[in-house]
Every structure is written in structure tokens, then in C-alpha cells.
Amino acid sequence: MAYIQLQIDALCIAAHRSQTVLEAALENGIHIPHLCHDPRLKPGGGCGLCLVEIDGVIQKACLARAVDGIHVKTKTDVIVERRKKRLNEIFADHWADCIAPCSMACPAGTDAQAYIGLIAQGRYRDAAKFIKQTNPMPAVIGRICTRPCEGNCRRDLVDEEVAICFLKRFVADKDMQSSDRFRPEVKPPTGKKVAIIGAGPAGLSAAYYLAIEGHKPVIFEAQPKPGGMLRYGIPAYRLPKGVLDREIETITELGVEIRVNQALGKDFSLEDLKHNYDAVFLGIGAQKGIRLGIESGQSGGILSGIDFLKDIGLGKEIKIGERVAVIGGGNTAIDAARSALRLGAKEVNLIYRRSRKEMPAHDIEVEEAEREGLKLILLSNPTEVLENGRVTRIKCIRMVLGEPDESGRCRPEPVPGSEFDLDVDMVIAAVGQAVDGSSLNGVMNGRGRIGVDPKTMQTDIEGVFAGGDAVTGPWVAISAIAGGRRAAIAIDQYLRGEQIDIGPEKPFSAVKVGVNRDNLPEKDEKARINMPVLSISERLNTFAEIELGYSEEQALEEARRCMECGCIKQNQCHLRKLAIEYDIEPNLNGESMRHFKIHDRHPIILRDMNKCILCGNCVRICDEIVQVQALAYDEINNAIITMGSTSLLETACEACGQCVSACPTAALVGNMQEFTREYFWPPKIVETTCGYCGVGCQMELNIDGAGRVFRITSKSGRGVNEGNLCAKGRFGFTFISHPDRLRTPLIKKGGAFVEASWDEAIRLIATKLYEIKQSYGPDSIAGLASAKCTNEENYLFQKFMRAVIGSNNIDHCARL
């Protein structure tokens, strides 16, 4: 026999003499990294990753023959180093994004490209489902987020960034109002209970994802209602309480219990919870207002920003001053100022020590506040608050910006002799927040926050996890939501007794640094759709929501502005998988990389040579199998080009897409229609037989979440076609979900087709055929079957003609 034995790592395997070491390994389920191996092609060795050590010598496994008795090592230190070096070389010339920049910028990693694509397809429920994979509160976040995603949106290079957040809000509201809104599937109960302290975004998020895993979360909340800063820190004109309540309901309905008016240190202790629950999550936020340090008297005339907002949230009666000074430049300061205006303050001044540019508050919020009447007093700092039973004046000093400090912002320095006074009767200080760790001995770190291991989200106490502002310090809500979710993953692993490994905070992604408009797909300029808002006069004296939300038409129009920057193969790319496996850092030196123009004008094939690893598979499959040589390797420029460097359409290219099937990355992909590139969910794969010519190629239908065939693939080596497909087989599938498909029976009445029920149509046909058969005999009826239909259907059809009608008048057009 031609069979031999060899040892790969610790395994002894049998192989065929004609096999290479790589083939023998793969056949036996042994993983050797490789990118250019394709059973349809002769070994090329181009990727250089399948290095193995054979009897002490390092060789490429795809070129080494399997020989009796050899010993192969697949992962020695030297080999790992060389593979890493090779991968780094590849990424040093890979000017591309794996993941869209908007998604990389999101603290929760929510992929806006994915849900915008779903919105564009009108799949609102799917979009909500997708968002909720990383964010259980899209209606809330869609209203209040600071939108780091939009700051990174590439559309900005064409005209303006896509209104990602407005779209998120649109689809969250849409789904919420739907009779068939998305509800996650909850796994069977595990019997494990998790105590969560704090019903803010971190705690709610942790509870949501733990509940989905079948655990029982119980939230302890100090305030009378859940929501944390979302309820007590964000004014209702930005986030109506009803929206918050409804979205919290979508969490509690999964079996999450919330116990309100339960304060840590007063009503229970951490020890109690540790004793009674299988795990504890601390999501207490950073709710303690930092004091200004210039208060002099006992009048209580200076209120902290968050206390002020909380009092409003609690519905307390507020005695608002006539002339209010708000100190600070962040979102809380702006929220406080705008709330003060709504409560009837005649004049509200915001005092900030740096310039407008340095204000951490969201630009649009500052602009809107100014429109509502807020006055900014910039480059000024309060030095003293004067009181006379109550606040009367505030003393300030002018500032000037000096050298940058450790935060990167310029340090403000007082200008001697520039003091000035301001008449006020109320001062609100919103200069920062801190974690109240008074009841949390043992978990606080030196920076006044709860310390956790970022890989496990666990504190120094086993079984006690934390996330959100309590860990990061005061930051945006979406970050707290991300923290809660990551902690939930860790807690789930902990409860299952697994090693806790929640992976890196940011997934691996190559980054396309230095993109300008010339490198982008051609797009006509199209302005961002403005958010409809309440007029200024409608806003005063009320906390009614200012932003009214997109209409469906507006949302669809805005969604179509997305440039779909993320790679459509990001979750199937062998190169990216290896980058993750070998812990490769993305190369950020866009300058030194080669920049290729993306060829996206071919009707079927999209070529992005920035993603090419020069394995040569495309050139070889076009030459060895298709034998048309439409592609070539350009030695001088070390690049894959079309033959003659012309447009692919002018070469001998048959548009079969064999090159696409052989490409290990996304340098060659099908040029799919916009917003049909469903890369983000694993497709349902159904193996079937091609419906075109008589060869009967085996192929895989890739079905998207809407049940549509969105791609056809094949398994290399499989079927009569060995994984090869032609242009029709690979790309001729969009007819399946074409809008012109017949959907109901049609009956012609008065020369025009009218939709009919099956009953009506079948009854009409049966009656007519019966009458004709009675009057003219069975041979007055004929039937044409089809070579497109199945054996079973052709069989039934001829049986129908012969046994039911009684005639042999049956034929089909494709007799050979």
C-alpha cells in the first residue's frame, strides 16, 4: 500500500505517499497555519506561514512530502517567531480596515455599519437584535450618547458624518413600538444568583446579559427608581423618563429583579451579598459631586451639578435662583444650566476655566444651550463665593492657557489682577464626580476607584466583579454598558467554573491610517439629514424632549449614506484569524504602506489590492484551472494586476469568480449590492445542487437573517465540481429574492391579471380541465414539464397528465 506513517507533534497519523505534510495534517484535523493552500491548486508556498520543523529542519509543510517515519513539529518557539515575523510583514503592507472605524471607536464595540445596513434593508427588528448584542439600551443611548462613532465616521471626508446615533434611536424606538419587538432568547435557568449593586447602565447591562445566560440577577438600587445617572443625571428634555422606563422593562422582563431603596452600607453590606449570592457585581457609578473648595459659609448656596439634577429627577421642589452661575464645562454642567433655564432662571452663566474648544461637553449640546439663552464666561475661574445668608456674588479671575498638562489640554493659569465679580443668587458646581467607596473597603484602588483586573473584571475579592464609572471614573453611559456586559461575560464564565477570559477590549483590526477622499469609493455628496427638534419657544419652561426622532423615510435616506467601511470578510478572513491567534498588533504606519485604488466598478468582482497578501492563488487558479490568464503578477511592482493592466472587463476574464473563491483575504470579493453584505452574523449554510447547467455542481447557499440567499460559496475539493463554480453558479442568485417574483396565484379577468387565492385558482383550473376533458377528450389537453424542476416534480407532473388527465401529451423543451 501507498500508506505511510508519520508523527505530527504528539500524534501518529497515516498518510498517503502522494500527500504533502500539510495535506496529511489537515486531513487528520491537525491545525497548521496556512493562507494559500487550496486543494484545487498545485502547492505554491506563497504565504510562508505553514512552516513546520521536520526532523530538525524548518520547511514549508505545503511543499514537504509526507515520508514514512518523519517527525513533524508544528509549533516550536522558533516557528512561532517566524510566523509572527511573517504576519507582521503582511500587516506592514495591508492598508485596510478589518472593522469599520465607527465600530472601533465605540466603547461597546457596537458595529454601526452592521445595523445601518439592516436599517437600509428595512430589517428593523434585526437591527435592534444586532444592537442588543452589545447594548441592551439603544433607545436610551440613541438619545444621550456622546457618539465617538460619528467622530470617526469616514463619510465626513465626503460631506458630513453619518447620523449614526439618530439611526440607532430611530430603530430602537421603531422596534419598541412594534408588536413583534425583539426579545432575546433566555437560556434555561442555571440556578445561580448574582447580586448587582446599582441599577445604572452598568448594572442593568450586566443584569441583561446574565439573565440571557440563564442566571438570576438581583439588583440593589439605593434610589426609589432604577436607572442611576440615566434617571437622576440626565434631564428629561434629553431622555424622557418614559423611554427609560420602557427600556428598563425590556431588561426586567427577562427575569431580572430590582430592589429599590436599598443602599449599600445602610440596608445591606457587601458581606451579606457575598454570603447569599453566587457572585456580586458592583456597578455603583461615580455619583459623588466633587466640591469646589471655595465655599465659605453655611448657607448651602452651592449645589453640586449632579445633586441638582438628581433633585429634579426625584421630583423635588426646586427653588431656582434668578441669576444662576454654573461652574464647569462638561455635559453635567450644560445639563444643569439648561435645566436651570427650564426651571425659570432669568439668567444662567456658565463659568469655565479653559476656552470653548477645550469644553468636554458635546458641541451640539453647548450650541443648543446657547440658543436657549445660556451665556458662556470662558477662561475664567471662581475664586470665592460671597454669601449673605444666601449667595449674593461670585468672585472670578481671568485665565490664560499655558503649557499642555498630562491630559493633553493646555493648563489654565490665572491672570494676576484680572479679578471680576458676578451677581448671582445660585451657584451650581459641576466640576467632576467621584466614586463613593465608603462602604467598599478592600476593593478600592489608590485612584479612588474600584480596582479590577481588566482581563477578568474581578476585584481583589473572588467572586466580586465591577464595571462602569466605578471602575473607569466618570465617563459616558455607553462605556458603562460595555463594562457591565464584559463583567457579565466574566461572571458567566466564573459561574460555569471556567477559566475567565473575556478577550481584549478592542478586537483585532488592521487600521487604514491616512485615508482621504481620493481613497474612498466614489460617492455623490449628500447632506446629513437634520434631526427634527422643538423650536426654542416650545422648549422653555418644559422638560419635553427636544429631539423628535427621524421619520422612517428620513432614517432610510440617512442609512444609505453609510460607506460600509468594514471588511465584509472580517469574520471569515484567515489572515485576521491568524493575527488573533498569534497576537499580532495592527500596524499603524499607513504612510509606509502601499496605497492601491479600489476597483469597484466591475459588475461582479471587487478588487482591493490593499488587502492582497501576494499569495498568488488568484493568478494560479485563473491560469491553472480557468486557463484565461486574466490576472498576472507584476514583478517590478510586486503586485497582482490584471493582464495588460487594463480594466478586468477588457481582459479575457470570464467573471467566474474562481479567484474570489481562492483569495484567503478580501482582496477579491464578490461586488455585492450595497447593504446586502451580511458579514456580521454567521450565515445559515445550506448545501445544494446548482440549478443552471447539467453538471450539477455542489454549492452552499449562504442565507442571511432575513432568509435571503446573499452569497454562494463552495467547499474546495467538494462535489463533482471539486469546489469550482462558474459565473452563473456563483453569482446568478439574486433572482431568488427579486421583487418581481410571483407571490400569489393570478387569474386573468377581462384581459388583466387579478390576484387570487389558491383555492380559487385551483378550483378554476380543475373545473376547466374537467370540462375540456369531458367535451374534447383527454388528448385535447397537453402539459409541458421542465428541466428546471426536480425529479420528484417531473415525475408527479407526468403522473398527473397520464393518470389524472389520461393523456401522454407531456413533453419538455430540453430533450437532448
Add this chain to the structure above:
Amino acid sequence: MAGLAKAFGTGAMTISIDDIEDAKVILIIGSNTTEMHPIVGYHIMRAVTERGARLIVIDPRRTKLVDFADIWLSPKPGTDVAVLNAMMNVILEEDLLDESFIGQRTEGFEDLKAILPESTPEKVERITGVPAYDLRAAARLYAGEGRASIFYAMGITQHTSGTDNVLAIANLAMMTGNVGRRGAGVNPLRGQNNVQGACDMGALPDVLPGYRRVSDSEARAKFEKYWGAVLSLEQGLTITEITNEAIAGRIKALYIMGENSVVSDPDTNHIKEALEKIDFLVVQDIFLTETAKYADVVLPGASFAEKDGTFTNTERRVQRIRKATEPPGEAKADWEIICELALALRYPMKFTSPEEIMSEIRQLVPTYAGITYPRLDLHGGLQWPCPTEDHPGTRMLHTENFFRGRGLFTPTRYRPSAEEADLDYPLILTTGRNPWQYHTCTMTGKSEGLNELAPNNFIEINPVDAKKYGVAADGEIRVASRRGRITTKAVVTDRIRPGVVFMPFHYAESAANVLTNTAIDPIAKIPELKVCAVRLENV
């Protein structure tokens, strides 16, 4: 179909696609393989470039395979019998035949031998335009290397001499012993995914499932018993006959499942007349096709992605299709519709799945008896004959005996096409397909990328003819036959021989089948889509 069935006992590809590369010589006749069956084309090209096989291409068009060929014969369309007879003449003259194969495996050779002397290469050169030297070379190459395989497609069958063409191919293969051996065979390539299966299932007017003739009373009795119905012993009408009978008013009702006859059948105007004349027309399809527009009732069917079932490929391999998604709206799988209709006519056709239908097929068609869904899932397909559940399927036919026992030689003489070029219509039009559209564009025309690659019709004209008739490259040109005229774009190319023009038939807007002839082969009843006379007129 009819030709091979007569010669061998069954009309199917005798080898497997996997075996193609075992051939030492490959003869392609009437098949633009790399464009129409690209996967088979890959094997043929690889046989040539990697395995050193020799290649003969017989085609009026310079197809891509001509670039790989040792010999290219470019006969006038419709003269294939003459070409094949000339090759056999040379084989006989030069004693290149396989006498032991002829003696042990075949019958009727003397009849063939009797007619061959008249087909000398010199005489055939005058009929076909192929040089006698090339005919001799092709014959020597085909017969001289051992292990020769022939592949053919619609370029052979869509003629009034279609059956003769196939018989001549069978004669050539048998006289050189090139059937039933490794690397040797006679291989029709099916143009549509389930032509083989539709024929196997008896969707033909003369045979029941499994090719039992309707006149065979024993066969009829078996089916009558199983189906609980009395069956007609009269052979039914073929498509072309149905059309004619409809015009004559004798076909009153027509039920069409998944065919777009208005575009696919010859002489479009003739078909339209028939469809208008019919009292009651039912069309079941996935789109409102050109044909469906004539219907009284249109029923929405399911596409191949929306139902379960099996297709049988060109190498007799039965393979599964699987339901991947729901049909749109209220559309249903064709089998469900047929069952409902039968039930409405009080016939108990109660199947709940295609697998149940296959169980019935297995009872009635012996070659399918061993084919079950679980086995198909396990093996990825089974080639018939597969008579029992432990049978592995049949990779190659006729290895020891022909299906009919001995292979039968049937002498065939060249007959001119029904319509030849003349002074009024001086050019021969031959039709075919392009690689990006399929049949009548029902599917590919609705698949964006493909349709963009080949959105419009065109006509290929040799530069000599272009000059002669004053045709400008890429210009609009009117093409007229005795049946109609259409306007299309001229492509001037030496891919086509002088005196012949080529058009794909896919496009309803300027349908080539407005021009084609309904003349049919007397036995197979296939229309002569590959030859008709046309003239070019300036627009």
C-alpha cells in the same frame, strides 16, 4: 436521446466527469464546453495541458477550446453527419477499427460498412467546407491513440438530422471500441440542470418513467396498478406538435410548468399564435415570464432554493437540492401545487414531502431503486443505475454489455438542413448561449451583476461577410428570416466562419427564436434551432 437509446439502449453520458482526464483523445462536437459547461471545460483543458491528451474540436465557431486543440474542423452548420461519415470512411480505409470490439460487443456493422465508401473526405469537403486533409487527420487522431472520448451538446441535437448526428457519433465510437472503457465514451452534455432527470422521470410523450414505452402493455400494466388509473397507449405529442395542434384547434388546454416557450422555442410568432389560440392556458413559474403573460391562470412556484428534491446531472448522478428559505408570499413548490390540483380533480395524490415521492419513484424505476435521501446525504450523490440500497451506483455505462445487449450500428446518410442559404437569405444563422445568461434570462436577467455583464443581444459576423454586406462593427443591424425579423448589434469577429452568423437566444427583446425554423428531427422531434437562413438588412 433517441439516438443513443437506439444505439446503446440508454441515452446518457457513458462515463463520469471525474474520468474525463483519463482520455488520450477528446473529441468535442457541437459543444461550446468552456462557456456552457465550464466545469467540464476545466477537466478538458487540464487533460490537454496536464495529461497530454490530444483534442479535436468540430464547431463552426472558434470556441475557446480551439486554442487547446490539435485539430479544429469548422464545418458548415448542419453537415455533421457528413463530417463523421468521412472520419469513419478514413478509419475503415486505413483499417483503424477495433475489430474485436465490433465482433464481440456490437451488431449491424455490415450495414454501416456498406454506406461508408461514398463518404470520401474529398466528397465531404465539398459538402462541409472542411479540407479533406483535416478530415483524414482528425480520423487518424481519434482512432489512433486508443481511449478516445466524445462530448457533444445541443450543437448536435438541435437539427432536423439531430438523431442521425447522435447515431453517427455512436457509430464512430463503437467502430473504434471507444465505449465502456476507461477514458473512452460518448457523452452528451445536458444544457439544463435536470434534463436527464426530466427524461428519466418520463416527462416525454412516448415513454413512462424509466424509459418504458407507453405502447408496452406490460409496463403500462405495472404503472396502472400502482397508480390506480387506466393509461393511454397512444404516444403523446411533442412540444412542436403541441404547438401545431393548438393552432389547428385540437389542443384546447395547456398546462406549462416552468418553461418559457415564447423565448426558448423556435419561431416565436408561431408559438404566440398557438398560445393565443388555446382555450385555457395555465403557467406555473417563479416570474411572470413572456409565456406566463398569455396564461389564463398563473401559479407562483418555488425556486430551487426554496424546496427539497433531487436533480439528476449529466453523468446520471442524482443529487439533493435542499430547502434553504421560504418561497415569497404564497408561492408553493411545484410538487405541492400538482398534488393540490390532482386532489381537486378527485385523484388521491397525497404526498407530504419530496422524499415520499422518491419512494414511489424507487418502486417504479429500477435504475433509481437503490437511491434514498439518507444515502444521497451520506454519499453526496449516486449515479444510476443504482438498483439496490447496497449498490454504489454506476460510474461508467456499457462496460461489459450495452444496456440493450449489443451495441447497434445504424447507418446514417447526410441530409441537408431543412433550410439552406440561398439568394434571398444568403447566411446561415446558428444560435447558442453566452456564459453569463442562462436560457431565457428568467433567472440571470434578474441577477444584477450577471445581467450587467451581458445585458443585450448581439450577432457575430465574420469580417468577410461584414465587408460584403456593409456591416459596421458594433452597429445596429436588422436580421431577417422567412419567419420574422429583429434588430440587434453587430459583432464583427473571426470566431465565426464566413457564411455563418451566430446569435444567443436568451433575450426576449430581440429574440433569436423569432428567426429560427420549427422544422423538427423526424425521430427526436427536436427543432432545428441551430440552422436557418437569414439575411442582413441595414437599419
